Amino acid sequence: MVSARLRQLRRQLRLTQAAFGQRLGVSRDVIGNIEYGRVAPRPVFLQHVCRVFRVNPAWLLEGEDPLFHCEPARVNDLDEVISLFSDLT
Numbered sequence: 001m002v003s004a005r006l007r008q009l010r011r012q013l014r015l016t017q018a019a020f021g022q023r024l025g026v027s028r029d030v031i032g033n034i035e036y037g038r039v040a041p042r043p044v045f046l047q048h049v050c051r052v053f054r055v056n057p058a059w060l061l062e063g064e065d066p067l068f069h070c071e072p073a074r075v076n077d078l079d080e081v082i083s084l085f086s087d088l089t
């Protein structure tokens with residue numbers, strides 16, 4: 001189930017619902033509603049999750065390995081580098 005895999009992803013990244021939502025540009029309530037199955041995530045949202053966290057779409061939709069396109073620690077390193085570059089004038 002996609003909602004369970006989103007929760008698994010968030011927990012593996014050690015993010016709260018609020019922090020996960022912030023990275024995706026949505027509220028904690030949106031994440032909570034998706035994780036508890038109250039709302040089905042739209043395809044564009046799932047694509048955004050895959051792009052932001054470099055998640056394998058096949059894993060997110062069907063549970064096929066691997067979860068990440070690269071290691072989670074590397075994702076955080078890449079995000080930090082991108083943030084540093086975007087701060088440059």
